[in-house]
Every structure is written in C-alpha cells, then in structure tokens.
Amino acid sequence: MRSTQRSESMHSFFNKYITRNSSLIQFVKQYDNCLGSREQAERESDAADFHTVIPCATKSSIEAQFQEAYTHAKFREVQAQFRGYSVYEVGEQVSSSIFNKFVVTYDSVAVEVKCQCLLFESRGIMCRHALSVLSFEQVSQVSPRYILERWSKKVKRRHIHIKSSHDESLMEPRSKRFDQLVFRSQNICEFASESEELTAILHCAYDNVMAEIEALKAKRKGTSSLSHEEANLESVNELQSPPRIRTRGRPKKRLGSKLEK
Template sequence: MLIDYEYFGDVVSLDTTYCTNRAHRPLSIFSGFNHHRGAVIFGAALLYDETTASFKWLFETFLEAHKQKRPLTIFTDQDQAMAKALKEVMPEIFHGLCTWHLMQNGIKHLGNLTKDGSHFLTDFKRCMYGIDDETQFEEAWIVLLAQYSIHENTWLQSTYSIKEKWAACYTKKAFTLGMRSTQLSESINSDIKICMNPDLDIMQFFKHFEQVLQNKRYNELRSEFEARQKLPRLKLESSPMLRQLSEIYTPTVFNLFQMEFVLFVATYIKYKNETQPLFEYVVGQIDKDGEWRVSFNPSTKMISCTCRKFEMTGLLCCHAVKVYDVMDVKILPEHYILNRWTRKLGVEWYTIIWATKSKKIIN
C-alpha cells in the first residue's frame, strides 16, 4: 500500500460506510486509481467513533504512514466532523464530496419531491453534473428552487453553501482523475465484504483483510502482465496520434483518450481568431448544447480548453484535439502525456512491487 500511494496517491477516496462488529465500529478505506484506472487501496483503519477528534487522528496517522505526502484531492461523504478534521490537518488540498452519497441524502431529505412522476432528481442531477459554467449553474439553481418551492429547505441551503465541493462547474478546477464518488469500485466493495463478519475479533479481521489485499495485488499484477502482451485496437489505424499513444498509455487509459479522439469528428469551429501570439477558437459539438473556448500557441503547441478536462483528468478533450487537427498537429506534445497514465510508469511500479515481494520471500 505504501508503494501504491507513492505512485498513485494524487487523488484519494475515503469511504467510512463499512462497519465490522456488533458495536458498529466504522472501517475507513483510503483508495484511488492506479495507472490502469483500477481501484487500489492505500490504507485502512478501524475507528472508535466518527468524531472530529477521531478523524483528525485518522488523517494525521495516514500522513505519518506515508511520510507526510499529501494528496492533491480527497473525496469523502457529507460528514461535517470529517470535513472539519480534514480542514485542520490538510487545509491546502481540494475536498470533494461523493456525489452518490449527496444524491442519497437528497432523496432522504426531499423524498416527497421525487414522487408521482416528478422530475426533481433529474433537475438536481443536471445542477450537479450537467452544467460547466458557474453563471448557468446559479441560474439553474434559482429555477430549481422556484419550480419546486423549496427556498426554505435547510438541507438544500447547507448543500448550496458548499457547492464548490460537488457541482461540476466548480470541481472542474481541481485535479480529480474523473473521480466523483467514494464508492470507487464495486470490486473493492465486494472484496471487503468477505472479511466483514461481525463476529471476527480485530486480529482475525486484519488477517482476513490482508488476504483480500494479497488477492487484489495478484489481480493487479496479472492486469499489468496482460497489458504488456498486446496493444489496444485502433479505431482509426491511419492516425499518427493514436498509434503514438497506443504504445505509451496503458490500454484502459488509451481507450478513454480514443473515445475523445473519435468525438472530435462531431465537433466544429464556430469562431476563430488566429492572431499571434495566441490563437483562439470557439468549438461547438453536434447534438450537444454549449460551446467551449480553446486557446492555442502555435510556437509552443500549448493548448487549453474551458472544459478543463486535461486539468481534471490528465487526458485531452475532443475540443483540443479538434484544434490540433485544424493546426495539423499529428503527434501529441509530451507535456500533455501525464506520466501516471503510462506503460513506462507501470514497468517501474511492477519492478518495485516484485522486488519487494521477492525480498519478503527470501527473508
């Protein structure tokens, strides 16, 4: 877990929804994405309770175990004690809220609005996921409150006050790897359930938990081995950029980029201002509302888009790919190839994991 966090601990999910014994002691799981976008566990702890003091101890101990290396972003549920502790221990990192838990809380507090064919959940999800612009979000939120006459709802008021932690137009400012939920992977949930027998004592629990980690490690190494044996299928074999990245990215990540690459066929230039030193384009997308502004420097090939997909996930968007195509840029510049998504990083990680494993066997 220490090695995994060293390589992949830039974005972390903290899930505290597990309980392990009759006293309902919460099990906290720190997890994230590896270079295959697979779920990987960074740490786990049993808490006595869910107070600010306990969460403060949890965060401090986690950092101590990982040599004070802090993530850039952490996702949690909507627990106020946890949020307070996180702000005290790691005030500089971005704190995002799990959208799944947020939606469940919304149903709990506003369940009467979801009955009889109501579109409330759809409208609420649109505010959460479907709006990129902050002004448009504020307008949609006002319409939502008016349409359902919920101006005085205290849960909505408190949720709106922390909108920077969950609304897409605000979270796009943070590096998230595309993570939105603490329920990072169904595989982690199913794995953990194996050792969740409430009759187990602490020693038995962690023995079972260690076996879960060993099984998960085996599957990770198998995925790494299989990724080395073949290159992913190209949807456009004549593309120099796709050929380039199929050999650099891990297969899962390459397929995500390839989806964006294919989407650029459905984009078009609505407006352009090709005045040195910075060219500017307004890009539209067929069958999709909205427009995106792309800036391009022809001398450095630096590019940026208002959707901020690269800043969030480390992968370029279809709008940027469209402008590269217009400017006849056929190979992706190195500064837009994030190391954490590459096969090269996988080789390094794989080598260290096996060296560590072999050393334990010898000892």
C-alpha cells in the first residue's frame, strides 16, 4: 500500500497488533483480532451515543441540534467550533469629550473574562467592562476564581491580635506578650519548614512546651486555691480576736467594776 493519508491511519491501527517482522500466518491471526476489537469498540460507541449525552458548551440551539443528530466523536469536533472566544469592545464615557474603549475577551466554556484595563489583576475586583459583558452573555454567577478568598468574610484573620504603633499606650500586657511570641515563632517556623526533619523536631518541642505549660498552670491553680483558703482563715481570726487598743488619758472608773472582777 502506498503511504497516503488514508493508508497511514490504517497503518497506525494495525501497528497495535503486528510489526514488520510478523509472519504471514501471524498476520492472518492478528487480522481477526483486529476486526473483533474494532467491532467491539463500535458497539460500545453506539451504546454511548444512544444512552449518554455530551453537554452543550453554549446555549445555542444550533449546537443542541448537532448534539441530537451527530455521534459523540463527531459532535466533539463540531463543539470545538462553538468554543471560540468572543471579543467585545466596551465603551466608557469618561467626560463630554473623552470616550475610552476597552477590549474584553470572554470564554463561554470556562466562563472566563479578561479586560484590557486589568483592574482584577491589580486590585482583585472585577471591572465594570467585564461585568457588562457577563450581563450581556446572561451569566447568572461568576466563576469562583473571581471571588478571592482573602476578601471573604468567612476567613479567620489572625492579625487582629497585633496592634499598631498608635495603640502602644493602650496595649494590654497580654497583647504585647502575644506579639513577641508571634514574632519569634514565625522566625522559627520559617527555618523549620525547610525540611521534614526540622519540622518534626519543632513539633516535638511544641509538645514538650505544651506539657510544661499545662503542668505549671495546674500547679498554680492548686497553690492559688490554698492561699485563698488561708487568707480567709486569717481574716476570720482577726474578726474573732481584735487587738486591744489602749486609750489615752486617765482611765475612767465604771460602776460595778469590783463586782465584775
């Protein structure tokens, strides 16, 4: 066979079963295997065409027409033609004499939009030009990639414990100690994260420190409760036995003093 475009596809098909060194008897046997494999693949393809559906990439009724008529293999080729980029030129009236134009590229499959003004790349928010194109394309929701996590209200921000220099006079001692610990631990973590071995050493050190802190807190808790009870007993004794105070001047005689004695 000549090396034409039609025969090349047939060569690639038979190359899975035979080689140039195969004998004629081997070719006859493998030829039957080739036909059986081809028929099985066609049966599976026909079953997939009738029992499964490839979703449309756009809202075009023409694409839905090809989806219903063509096989999956041919519909994928046609669908690739619908997946082209749409380019819009959005105008913006800045003033009575200035009218700017911005090029917006829109991908209907990935629902991606990119504007020439690059507002999203610089400030992390979508510009009015891109939003107008999405509205024109009747897109109900934007892709999650345009909702940056760092601006989400669900993110727990740890920097709220760190105060600015303007609040130095109002900063509590606990906040100061927290800032110092965070500063030192950040340097240690950056150094330990260079390897698994250093990370394991730091984890072990954290466990030992936490155990010592818990033991110290428990010891202080027991000591503080005991000292509190002793202080209460001393206050009770002072109330029961108040110290005698000697008055100034000549002591006055009271009636019945001899009888009391």
